[in-house]
Amino acid sequence: MxxxxxxxxxxxxxxxxxxxxxxxxxxxxxRDSEISVPPGSVMQVGAAHPGDKRPVALTVPAGWAVDARDTDLFSRITLRSGPTRFSVSVVTPRQATPRQLWDGRDKIAVLTGGPRAATRPVPATTDQGVTGLAGELAGRGQIGIASVFARPTLGTDVTATGPPEDFRHKADQVRGMVRSIQFTKSAR
Amino acid sequence: MTHTTKVSRLTRRSAFWLWAVFCLLGALMGILTLTPYVLVFFGGALVGALVLIPVLLAGLWYFRRLHPVRPHPWSHALLITAWGLFAVPGVALIANEAFGGILTQMAGLSFADRWGAAISAPIVEETLKLAGVALLALMVPQAVRGPLDGFAYGALAGFGFEIAENYLYVFNTIVAHGAVHSTVSVLDSLIGRVGTIWWGHWAMGAVAGAGLGYLVGATGRPLARRLLVAVGAFVLAMAMHAWWDFPLLAGGTWVWARGPAILVIAVVVYRVARRRYLDRFRDAAAAEADRGVLTAAETEILTDRRRRRRERRRTPGGTPRRLLTDLRSAELDLIDTDLNDPGASADLRTDVGDLRSRLEATRR
Structure with missing residues (x-):
């Protein structure tokens, strides 16, 4: 040597x-794993435009905090309330229907190892009027819901999961967060 | 200069084992990370590989030849490219994520999202690329003997990393597009990233590498000056990288403001290093001609690869051509040694004399 x-x-x-x-x-x-958020806060996610405006926003209810380890404002925000987690990813397809996004999320779920869809998706609509699909998830001791919303060149993929008892307890908050999702004007 | 590297000599160096461990771990990490994506998006993975492998080979071919007198040895070029392909992305994935987390904690989610890449990537990635050039210099001490060597090997480390990163981005883009029309996403990614490869990671790695080459090779200069140049080049490389990731210049059209500036800096650094090398090379060749070791014609032909190639072609095949090749190689080794370690030149002068006598004997 x-x-x-x-x-x-x-x-x-x-x-x-x-x-x-x-x-x-x-x-x-x-690093703190969780960053607390005041109830009713509007959080934005997606690539920042001038003035720090991002293309997707949602309203966070009381009791939820940002999971800093699984959040990257450019593409994804993950919120936690106890063992239940709620994750919104922003996707920017060239052009996509909710059905195509749903099929795409199935492929991505294979990669992330998350629970798979347990039911066929049904139409869903946000308070803003953006249409999409939603279905129930089950697997690995967890239940949850998944939903996708699409404007042709912008979409969101929401996955909310948790242990059955905890998730059922928070299901209304989860549905409320899904309905609160807004696509900003510039992104329509 | 011995222009090739014996494996047994290489494996005796501790730096080789450091290189090997990190390349191996990086490759393993790459396989574990990418295999699920390749299985799910096989078509995209295939298209990505079919585009990026030829680009990698073209870059390897080009940067290996980036020297005015003779190409860099394949063995050295492959060692440093492997570092860029495997070790740099492996460590960068871990370090950039951790750096981003620390920034998030210190300055908040929004700041980390906007400024994270411009702060962490220059520090982490430029350090890793330069570490590869330093490892090469330790593994093969004669590989990095001046700024031009450092420039080429830094460029190869950066280029290898760029190809690995581009392959990773193929899958990132598929996911970012919602896994809808994955082949279109792959093409979008490749057009965007391969199209801007002219001013990518290679340029920053090359500038930092040139500084390290000066530190290692310009032994006739004061250490303080060499350190200053090396640190200055490293800081410049990091600044070039930060400029590329600068969030206030984000967006497609700004590429045309950011990219060419990076390319111009790299080209200027290369031209300065090249001119300095050729000046010193010609001085050393003239001194050898004064000693009677080289002829006046040889001092010209040695700096011109095309003329050497033509000369080889005109020489009859077999022993005469082999002896001519050996003679020119020994003469180039002699000049390189004159530039870096003049005390070791005496044996090489004898070799040149022997080879010339044997070549002339074949012509009689």
Missing amino acids: DWSGWQYTAGLTAVLVVLCAGLPMIDSAV
């Missing part, structure tokens, strides 16, 4: 270890 320059190799090892182990450790130590 040739040990010349070992001190430089050791230095590089330290740099690489800091990047792939040190930073995650600092992240785990400092």
Whole structure:
């Protein structure tokens, strides 16, 4: 073994270890997993436009907090209330119907390992009047609902799941959040 | 300069094992991350691979040859490209996510979303690319002997990473488009990202690599000056990366303001390094001609790859052509050694003399 320059190799090892182990450790130590949200707050998600306006908004009821580890405002926001979670993803297809988005979410669910659809989807509408499809989810000790809403070039994919007892208790809040989803004017 | 690298010599170096471990872990992580996506979106995965593999090979071919006198060895080019393809994305995935989390905690979700990429990616990714060039310099000490070597290997580290990142973005785009018409999403992603490859990761890696090459190779200069140049080049590379990810210049049309500036900086750095190298090369060749080691014609032909190729073609095949190739290679090694380690040139002068005598003997 040739040990010349070992001190430089050791230095590089330290740099690489800091990047792939040190930073995650600092992240785990400092990051709060949940960020509380005042009841009735309107949260926006999707790529930011000038003035920090994002294409999709929803109203958060009391008792829910943002799951910072599973939120990236550019594309997805995840809220938690106890063991029940509610996740909204913004998608930007070239052109899509709710049916196409529903089929797409099925493929993505295979990748994320989340519960699969237990029922055929039925039409759903937000308070704003955006149409979509919704269905029930079941699997791995969890139940929930999934829904998709689509304007041709903008869509949302909502997944809400939790343990059966907790989810049933919060089902009305979940449905209320789904109905509160708004597509901003510029995104129509 | 020994222009090839023996595997046994390589594996004796601790830096090689660091390179190998991180490349292996990065490749493993890539396989585990991407396999489910490939299985679900097989058509998109195939289209992505069919486009990106030829682009990778074209970049490898081009950057390996990015030297005015002779191409960089395949072995060195492959070592650094593998680092960019496997190790850099593997570590960057972990580090960027952690960095984003820390930013979220410090400045909030909205700030982290807008500024996260412009802050974390330059620090994490430029460090990783440059670490690859530094590892190459430690694995094969004669590989990085000046800014031009650092430039090419930095470019290859960046280019390898760019290809890996583009493949990952193929799947990101499919998901971002709702997994509707996945082939259209793949083409959207590839057109957008491969179309802007002219000023991508390679350019920033090249600039930082050139600085490291100066630090390692310009041993005749004071250490403080070499450190200043290396740190300055690294900071410039990070600034170029931050400029690319700058959120206030987001959007398609701004690409044409951001990209060309990055390309111009990389080209200027290359031209400066190239001119400096050729000046020194010509001075060293003239000094060898004064010593009687090289002829006046050889000092010209050595700096011109095309003339050397023509000369080889005109030489009869077999022993004469092989001896000519060896002679030119020994002469280039001699000049490179003159530039970096003049004390080691004596043996190479003897080699040049021997090879010339044997070549002339075949012509009689």
